Amino acid sequence: MIQSMTGYGKSVLQLPTKKISIEIKSLNSKNLDLNTRMPSMYREKELNIRKLIASKLERGKVDFSLYVEITGEETSTQINKTVVTEYMKQLRNVVEGDEMELLKMAIRLPDAIMTERDDIDEAEWKEISKEIDSSIEKIQQYRLDEGETLEQDFKERVANIKTLLDAVIAMDPERIDGVRERLNRGIADIKEKVDENRFEQELVYYIEKFDITEEKVRLQNHLEYFEKALKSSDSNGKKLAFIGQEMGREINTIGSKSNYAPMQKLVVQMKDELEKIKEQLLNVL
Template sequence: MIQSMTGYGKAVIQLPSKKITVEIKSLNSKNLDLNARVPSSYREKELEMRNLLAKSLERGKVDFNLFVEITGEATNTEVNETVVRQYIKQLSQVVDGDPIELLKMAVRMPDALKTERDEIDEEEYKAILNAIDEALVAINNYRNDEGKALEIDFVQRIQNIDALLIEVIAMDGERIEIVRERLRKAVSDLRESVDENRFEQELIYYLEKYDITEEKVRLKNHLDYFKEAIHSKDSNGKKLGFITQEIGREINTIGSKANFAPMQQLVVQMKDELEKIKEQALNVL
């Protein structure tokens, strides 16, 4: 079962005096690119939270936001009264102003507020971990749903390429005969006698250059392998990317050897379907 790298998860937990909100969103990326926004009071726990996210999400450009909002009376930020008074005194020496206005200016100055760094509350941290777990469940469910949609699209487009390959195989005999006749006509137009045995040898040589038997077999095998990969237990976007490269190589070779307009038109349709698969495969975990 494939899984998308695109997802979003959110969890909110209400404590007696605090509201904890965790948001996780992810987009496609070759590797794990994790950007974490964590309150300064939990910096020492950031690595642990990052490891938890990396273990669950594996790949993608991930934005992790942790918000801790005080909803009760508890606060560890106080006005630094001594500093504020000094600011007001200095400001009053510079300009004459209303004391309220000077106070407004003073509290915006550096160090006007002081924050006492509290020890991390273990119960609060457990609540944060629970919120992270909830958000991870939500984002992985989102990724799974997106993966199901991708799988349906992949199956349809691979079936389309498979159907086009059947058409290619069906017209291959006609193509070879037309190429053979084209070469015979080119020789006859020269109005010169030729050694028939030598001509047949040269004809076989050119027809072998146009032969696509191996490409048809390999392309069919790659298409079957792609279908197996999207139904495998693990999601592996990189593997799907490698298989699409091989599919593209065989389609391109068939196109270059075709030398037959109806077959080349089918090849163009194959390429169109494959490009859409490649684009979507970039989103697979």
Template sequence: MIQSMTGFGKHVVQLPSKKITVEIKSLNSKNLDINARIPQAYREKELELRKMIADGLVRGKVDLGLYVEITGEETTSEVNHGVVKKYMEQLSQIVDGDSLKLMELALRMPDTLKSDKNDIDKAEYDAIKKAMQEALVEITNFREAEGRVLEKDFEMRLKALDDLLEKVKLLDVERIDTIRERLEKAVSELKVEVDANRFEQELIYYLEKYDITEEKVRLANHLNYFETTLHSNDSNGKKLGFISQEIGREINTIGSKANYAPMQQVVVQMKDELEKIKEQMLNVL
């Protein structure tokens, strides 16, 4: 079953003193492109979080947002009392002011806050990984739902191409007869004597150049292969893209060999259906 590369997943975990929110958004892309926005305190775990995304989503332009909100009395930083006092002493020698004003100025200076928490708490990181896994499940479900919509559209386009191919097969019979009549009429209008056997040989050689039997067979095979791949267990957008290129090649060849207006009109319709498939193909995983 195919999947779309468009998706969104979000999960929230509430700890005693923190609320952890993970948001994952994805759009179509030829490769995997991850943009991670995570707090500085968790930067050391970024590679591991990226690997989780790579294993789960495979391909697409992915935005990861990790948000940690402190909801209790816990804080990751403390006021560096000694540094603040030293700043206040120095500032008092430069400007006049009460202690509150001096403290306000001092707290804007570097190193006035210190962190007493250098290591990531294991329970907290386990909660982050759990939130990541749940968000990945949500975005995968979103992608599968979008994929079902795309699958129905592809099935409709394939049915249209199959019907148009049948029209081509019917037109091919009368096309050859029409081309033969047109050539015979053109020769007769020249009012010259021609060898009947030689003319027939040249006519057969000429008509063979416009034969599209192989193209019709290959196009039918490509359409069947596309449908088989579409309903396989894996979502393989790149493979479907290659097959659609082969479908386009056969349609173009039929159009170049047609030399018959009704058939060329059908070929234009086939190209239109294929173009719609290619547009949707850009979003398939």
């Protein structure tokens, strides 16, 4: 079953003094492009988080965010009273003003606010880790759901190409007869007596030149292989993209060899279906 690279997962954890919100978003990308945002106190865990996400999500442009909202009395940010008092003392010697105005000025100056770096509580981090796992599971499920939609679209478009290919196969004898007729008409127009054996040799040459039997067979095989790859237990967008390129090669060759307007119209429709497949393949993991 295929997976999309587009996904979203969110989990919220309420602790006694804080609320932890975890969000993971992903879009399509050729490789893993992972960005993380989290408070500085959790930075020591960033490498482990990156390894976990890389092992689970594999590819995509992934944004991981961990937000902390203090809901209790706990805070690691405090006013540096000694520094603020000294600032106010110096400000009184420079400007005149009431105490509130001086305090507003002092609190904006360097080192007026100090933030103590707390060590991570391992029991707390264990709970946060569970929520990170939960967010990853949610984004994986989102990707699977999106993958089902993509898979259905691929199946419909492959079926359309198969139908068009069947029409090409049914039309081919008519096209060859047309080639034969044009050659005969060309010989008649120049009103020259020709060697019948030589004419047949030339006819065979042109028919072989315009023959698309191999291309039709290879395109059928590629279409079947694409459908088989869709049913694979793992999602491999790069493999599907490669098969899509091979399908395009055969369709283009059929178009260039056909030299027959009704068949070329069918080829244009096949190309249109294949282009839509290729666009969607950019989103497949």
